[in-house]
Amino acid sequence: xxxxxxxxxxxxxxxxxxxxxxxxxxxxxxxxxxxxxxxxxxxxxxxxxxxxxxxxxxxxxxxxxxxxxxxxxxxxxxxxxxxxxxxxxxxxxxxxxxxxxxxxxxxxxxxxxxxxxxxxxxxxxxxxxxxxxxxxxxxxxxxxxxxxxxxxxxxxxxxxxxxxxxxxxxxxxxxxxxxxxxxxxxxxxxxxxxxxxxxxxxxxxxxxxxxxxxxxxxxxxxxxxxxxxxxxxxxxxxxxxxxxxxxxxxxxxxxxxxxxxxxxxxxxxxxxxxxxxxxxxxxxxxxxxxxxxxxxxxxxxxxxxxxxxxxxxxxxxxxxxxxxxxxx
Amino acid sequence: xxxxxxxxxxxxxxxxxxxxxxxxxxxxxxxxxxxxxxxxxxxxxxxxxxxxxxxxxxxxxxxxxxxxxxxxxxxxxxxxxxxxxxxxxxxxxxxxxxxxxxxxxxxxxxxxxxxxxxxxxxxxxxxxxxxxxxxxxxxxxxxxxxxxxxxxxxxxxxxxxxxxxxxxxxxxxxxxxxx
Numbered sequence: 043x044x045x046x047x048x049x050x051x052x053x054x055x056x057x058x059x060x061x062x063x064x065x066x067x068x069x070x071x072x073x074x075x076x077x078x079x080x081x082x083x084x085x086x087x088x089x090x091x092x093x094x095x096x097x098x099x100x101x102x103x104x105x106x107x108x109x110x111x112x113x114x115x116x117x118x119x120x121x122x123x124x125x126x127x128x129x130x131x132x133x134x135x136x137x138x139x140x141x142x143x144x145x146x147x148x149x150x151x152x153x154x155x156x157x158x159x160x161x162x163x164x165x166x167x168x169x170x171x172x173x174x175x176x177x178x179x180x181x182x183x184x185x186x187x188x189x190x191x192x193x194x195x196x197x198x199x200x201x202x203x204x205x206x207x208x209x210x211x212x213x214x215x216x217x218x219x220x221x222x223x224x225x226x227x228x229x230x231x232x233x234x235x236x237x238x239x240x241x242x243x244x245x246x247x248x249x250x251x252x253x254x255x256x257x258x259x260x261x262x263x264x265x266x267x268x269x270x271x272x273x274x275x276x277x278x279x280x281x282x283x284x285x286x287x288x289x290x291x292x293x294x295x296x297x298x299x300x301x302x303x304x305x306x307x308x309x310x311x312x313x314x315x316x317x318x319x320x321x322x323x324x325x326x327x328x329x330x331x332x333x334x335x336x337x338x339x340x341x342x343x344x345x346x347x348x349x350x351x352x353x354x355x356x357x358x359x360x361x362x363x364x365x366x367x368x369x370x
Numbered sequence: 371x372x373x374x375x376x377x378x379x380x381x382x383x384x385x386x387x388x389x390x391x392x393x394x395x396x397x398x399x400x401x402x403x404x405x406x407x408x409x410x411x412x413x414x415x416x417x418x419x420x421x422x423x424x425x426x427x428x429x430x431x432x433x434x435x436x437x438x439x440x441x442x443x444x445x446x447x448x449x450x451x452x453x454x455x456x457x458x459x460x461x462x463x464x465x466x467x468x469x470x471x472x473x474x475x476x477x478x479x480x481x482x483x484x485x486x487x488x489x490x491x492x493x494x495x496x497x498x499x500x501x502x503x504x505x506x507x508x509x510x511x512x513x514x515x516x517x518x519x520x521x522x523x524x525x526x527x528x529x530x531x532x533x534x535x536x537x538x539x540x541x542x543x544x545x546x547x548x549x
Binding site: 249250251254255288290291329330334335338347349350353354355357358361362363365366369 | 380381420422423425432434436438451453454474475476477478480481482483484485486493494542
């Protein structure tokens with residue numbers, strides 16, 4: 043079995059080293075970009091750090107806005123880290139290895155239940171992404187692949203540990219190989235895994251409150267032509283979730299994505315959303331984001347006074363005109 | 371304290387902008403960036419004084435100056451539109467107040483204000499005229515009213531204001547003092 047020894051030997055080394063090198067490279071690029079960035083309203087490094095650390099604790103608005111989804115997400119990530127690191131089977135391998143490392147183990151029963159929980163949540167996330175039209179249109183094929191790659195080591199590991207598929211000839215013989223391969227694939231993928239804000243097309247009104255709350259200047263907008271364009275510098279994102287906390291429409295969401303090319307382009311910005319601007323009926327100047335004005339006029343408040351069609355400058359000059367007439 | 375309302379008389383304003391300076395001193399607004407390309411030394415102003423184009427007929431020049439700040443609308447659209455309920459009415463005086471902590475800077479208030487009055491500070495948060503509510507509570511006049519050399523700014527209850535405006539209108543038409 044030359045193949046299995048290759049997978050257990052050199053390829054495993056390669057994936058661990060690739061993983062480590064990827065993390066280091068990412069950190070170097072990240073530091074480079076974050077030092078170079080010139081956010082005009084920098085709230086200070088301590089503030090940035092606090093908003094980053096808050097991500098690990100469930101005390102922020104994102105949890106209040108979507109409690110079930112947030113709880114599932116926390117459970118998913120806890121299982122994702124705890125099971126592979128503290129699994130008794132993995133620690134036995136570490137003890138056998140040349141490093142002779144060992145640490146406390148998770149009981150097999152717990153590991154089983156956590157794996158099952160993980161797989162259920164992964165299946166839920168996968169189905170949710172396929173079925174819900176709002177998320178499907180925002181998703182790329184890579185996003186589905188991401189869930190599959192993450193869930194595969196757990197699935198094969200569960201089968202491997204329990205011998206469920208031993209009766210099926212090919213899978214039964216090679217389930218261990220597949221498990222190791224999928225684990226290695228996941229490790230390699232980590233280097234290309236980014237966090238990115240998604241602005242839901244139907245809910246986002248283009249008010250740019252997320253831009254204001256972003257502590258690192260990752261999200262930026264500029265009014266260009268007839269549109270307001272939101273751009274994103276993936277490398278600067280510390281996935282603190284400030285945009286998710288701030289968004290009044292619950293339109294901002296933080297999502298993982300795999301992007302192989304992005305790893306080597308630390309400073310390039312990409313456009314993530316473009317919102318048309320509303321035109322003033324008096325001076326034809328562009329002033330407010332269109333979806334926000336439509337929401338104000340038609341959906342929630344139904345403020346339909348004439349003045350709402352004018353830009354603030356024209357409203358002021360109209361008011362001045364009224365004053366002039368009244369004081370004449 | 372009773373309800374408060376504000377009247378800035380365009381017929382008496384003489385464009386000296388003392389109210390702006392008094393307001394800035396009272397609220398301790400820092401200047402914006404004074405260096406670099408984005409320099410804006412004027413900074414945040416709660417009051418803006420505009421002049422209407424003059425109308426000249428013979429020897430008479432008619433040019434009112436209008437100072438625009440938050441009018442403290444009774445049925446304020448900004449309060450209705452604010453997604454984070456950062457704008458609220460003081461229950462006692464009906465003054466429109468801003469909770470800076472809650473403001474997220476979406477500018478929805480600016481897009482619905484009939485006067486284009488809201489201004490935003492360096493952090494992008496809304497700043498609004500609060501009619502110097504702390505001074506009013508101490509029984510003092512607002513900073514702008516106290517500073518105005520032309521007595522063009524009045525802060526009083528809505529009934530007093532409407533009475534004052536009626537008297538002023540009559541004086542203007544009749545061309546003399548009303549007893």
